[in-house]
Amino acid sequence: MLILDHLWIILALPLAGAAINGLLGRNWPKSAVNSVAIGSVSLAFLAVVETVREFLQLPANQVPWVKSYFPWISAGAFKVNFSLQVDQLTIVMLLTVSFVGMLIHIYSTGYMAHEGGYYRFFSYLNLFMFFMLTLVLAANVVVMFVGWEGVGLCSYLLIGFWFLKQSAANAGKKAFIVTRIGDFGFTVGILLLFWTFHSVDFGTIFTQAAGMPSDTMAQAGVLTTICLLLFTGAIGKSAQLPLYVWLPDAMEGPTPVSALIHAATMVTAGVYMVARMHPLFSRAPIAMLAVAIVGALTAFYSATIGLVQTDIKKVLAYSTVSQLGYMFLACGVGAYTAGIFHLMTHAFFKGLLFLCAGSAIHAMGGEQDMRKMGGLRKAIPVTFWTMFIATFAISGVPGFAGFFSKDEILEAAQSGPHANLPLWLLGLVAAGLTSFYMFRLIFLTFFGEQRFDEHKVHVHESPRNMTIPLMILAFLSIFGGWFAVPHLVGGTNYFDAFLRPVFADAPESPEYTALLQKLKDAGIEAGLKPKNIRVVGETEGPSPAMELIHAVTGPPVIVGLIGILIAWWFYIRRPELPGKLARSMHGLYTLLLNKYYVDEIYAAVIVRPLLWVSTNVLWHTVDEGLIDGTVNGSARLAREAGGKLRELQSGNARSYASWVVAGAVGVTALLLGIWMKVH
């Protein structure tokens, strides 16, 4: 058990990289900074691989593998150890984070090659890896919270990496402050967790929760409260309605940062947290419903905004928000494995999309507006093909990674134990919108005629250290979902089967059996075949071939293909149509283009009143008036009193003599008075 006993090594490596580059790297050549940064994450990835190898040899009764290193906080009954744990869920997250992280580090050496603050960038990036790995390895809520806040800090630092640019600095602050709102709920949730269970360790909490009666729809108890509070944190961190506004602005950061933090890893922390906390969520149906509703609404809502954006990164940002919505929808309908599956495939294809977008922006010399691109297909073929693959993946074209995970989510929403048809419908429509806006992006960027001045912009393919990560991620965007292939022909999804032990108790909630039966009856009546549920005793299913046909012709696929067709019709066949449509539906178009004016509404309702109160009441009245007034006032009093009193020292001996006499007379009078009182 080489590394399972020393899990801290996985954390120490990127932390050391961050410290070395951050403290010493200022004057180092880029190659030195590169070797420290990439070396540390590569070693961390190798450590993760070794962890997986050892983990797979563990007997089942030793999972989850918890390792406590030292007592960290001890205040009365409140005891927190610095402890890490590994189970199947951790393994999936570790592999995804460390591998995608490593690729993006490599990509960044190309993308950031001409930027100042090179060492600073990689120091932050390594620090991010440290906190993200802490987040997924944590064995208790408090250590997890450290990672949770740490990634938020790194996100802030990296969004505002070009801090001399006002908009970047503002976007960093916005991200930090908006997520803080969610984190307030998260913190209260953690306190309530400790108050309820007298422990912060996952194992203890879940064991106790298993013995508690489930909350029901009619009766919400402390479990529901805890879950809703924790979910508030997830809403902030994973950019869901109504706290999603920071993520599109976060695109001010360098593109590799958008890929790593704001697409592949950090923003999925909320999904991971909900999945990690599933024993609580499964016992809080109202919270589950809230998760599902927020997820589905976000998936649909931000997909509609993505339809009309013209900045290539903004489209991807809204797409990320939308895909995160899918993951929450999955968790909300109890399909945690599907949510985590989508988290993983999304990390591959959305990370890839961002890196490709970065490569295209790089090629265009910094241009992000898709209206000024076009026809890049020939000029940057590697970027084009890899991005094309990622687009197929996110659109859910059968055979690509996104198809499997998205299909599984929608299937769970349609016919799972917590199925919810309105939400399924929302998700379905969002799937169509997704494929439309993604192909719109592809067509606008890579097809059609070149809408830029060829003499001014020297379009060039990116260097090898950027294209190789693209190819690897493209490979994963296709095959990363093939764990689910057996499921298509009626068998088991390997990914599900691997994660099953973690979520084993999820379907065993009290109402599950009854629901299952009800669902089966209803499903059969409605002609819907619940594929992923096998009731004991039922062995006969449709033939594998039928299952396959059923899967690849399911509603998500059809809707996705329709989206692609419309995009093709609009942007290849009849390029004049979008303009016409925008003119004829001017109101809706403007509404979408301005993102439903949510930023403006927030500014008017929250930000500006807050600024006004802060400026006029807190600053000018309380701070300047009251606090400064008191301090300065007492100083002025002392100065003026001193100024008057010092004139007593006139230098005139006769005035001193007068004071002495006056004093003597005074003292004598006093003594006389006392003497008369006594006698």
Added chain:
Amino acid sequence: MSIVPISYYLVLSAVLFGLGVVAFVFKRNIITIFMSIELMLNAVNLAFVAFARAHNQLDGLVFVFFVIVVAAAEAAVGLAIVITISQNRRSLNVEKVDLLKF
């Protein structure tokens, strides 16, 4: 022969001390101020002696010797200062010696 009552001495002492105070405050010539100090000291000496006699104790007389010694020392230092001032300023007006101030 009757003994003069102590109150006579005390009243005389108070009158002398009061004259000294008034002269100290109102006179401008340094020498005069110096003399008024001597007057006050000796007024106090008179009171001491009177009390010593009235209470039949030697303490008061001892104090008087100390006062005389200190007054002599003070006169030596004080007159030296007065001479320096008069040499430097060509004046003995205390109003003109007021440089040491705020």
